[in-house]
Amino acid sequence: MRSFNVQRYGARGDGRTDSTKPFLTAWSLACGSRARAMVYIPRGTYLVRNLAFWGPCKNIIIFKIDGKLVAPKDNWSIGNSGYWILFAKVNRILVYGGTIDARGASHWSCRKKGGHCPQGARSMGLTGLTAAVAVAGVCGCGSLRKREFAIKSCLYDWIQNIRIRAPSGSPNTDGILVQSSSGVTISGGIIATGDDCIALNQGSRNIWIERVKCGPGHGISIGSLGEYANEEGVDNVTVTSSVFTKTQNGVRIKTWARPSGGYVRNVEFRNLIMRNVNNPVIIDQNYCPNGSGCPRQSSGVKISGVTFANIKGTSTTPIGMKLDCSGSNHCTGIRLHNIKLTYMRRSSSSYCRNAHGRASGVMVPNNCM
Numbered sequence: 001m002r003s004f005n006v007q008r009y010g011a012r013g014d015g016r017t018d019s020t021k022p023f024l025t026a027w028s029l030a031c032g033s034r035a036r037a038m039v040y041i042p043r044g045t046y047l048v049r050n051l052a053f054w055g056p057c058k059n060i061i062i063f064k065i066d067g068k069l070v071a072p073k074d075n076w077s078i079g080n081s082g083y084w085i086l087f088a089k090v091n092r093i094l095v096y097g098g099t100i101d102a103r104g105a106s107h108w109s110c111r112k113k114g115g116h117c118p119q120g121a122r123s124m125g126l127t128g129l130t131a132a133v134a135v136a137g138v139c140g141c142g143s144l145r146k147r148e149f150a151i152k153s154c155l156y157d158w159i160q161n162i163r164i165r166a167p168s169g170s171p172n173t174d175g176i177l178v179q180s181s182s183g184v185t186i187s188g189g190i191i192a193t194g195d196d197c198i199a200l201n202q203g204s205r206n207i208w209i210e211r212v213k214c215g216p217g218h219g220i221s222i223g224s225l226g227e228y229a230n231e232e233g234v235d236n237v238t239v240t241s242s243v244f245t246k247t248q249n250g251v252r253i254k255t256w257a258r259p260s261g262g263y264v265r266n267v268e269f270r271n272l273i274m275r276n277v278n279n280p281v282i283i284d285q286n287y288c289p290n291g292s293g294c295p296r297q298s299s300g301v302k303i304s305g306v307t308f309a310n311i312k313g314t315s316t317t318p319i320g321m322k323l324d325c326s327g328s329n330h331c332t333g334i335r336l337h338n339i340k341l342t343y344m345r346r347s348s349s350s351y352c353r354n355a356h357g358r359a360s361g362v363m364v365p366n367n368c369m
Contacts, residue, residue: 013044055090065098215245223254274313320348
């Protein structure tokens, strides 16, 4: 295997020298290699601007980070570009190790003050990747910008033991966003953000999520869906063996109260622990922030075949389970099995509207369907 060390092409790990060009040079040489190749980032702190690593490449690429990548302090330098680090149209790539820090604190401060701010950029994006793609052990630590990791139009991606950290008050910092992708596995990891730990948006299919520690944040969400009438649906999702600590939500399905041809089906949330979570189990089909754009409308997204099983823990609100479904498209095939959610050391309560299905095993709160 050929190794392309970024320092060989001029990168300096002093945290001050712009190493963007050396990184792109190392990538170009590795991508063009007919033998398996490695782009290697040694220990040190490397200042880089926007990095777009494009394929297709001629062989398997390993992108190994032993050091730390930091963005410029001026958030305008990458703030409107969409991504800070992008891997696009690359087959058979492994990215692992290291730390990336997009230094988003000034961007969040600007937004909170209502100033003229850049749009924000995702820390890392995977777009149009297929076949045995993996991101393992990457630590997104420090102050990250809008949406840390985005997976779009990908097939068979594997994210393992990732660590993501952003302050609980940072806006729109989804830990991992999946959209228009199939065969994505997220296994292990710690995600602490100011928004969803993981968000599955339109076109997410065959998704497996396991052993994730989420918190703080807004939980693991399907949606929001149905903002536009012609969105794709979400199908075949499993979330299992995960822990939620002091999050706004646990597991959630969220759809706009607007007409839509979308759907959510074949979803299983199982073997989950809730620790002081505001809304441990929630379906919200009346999402309409600020009451704008959906007055007196109901969601067209059809929800069916959703299972909540073996979920236990504590709710910080009296309603531990809320199934608020569309008036025009009721939720069907909902299955509840062995739910035990307490509030103030007592049983929590449940709220159901337009939700149909069956319950079995222990039910705390009581089944309200």
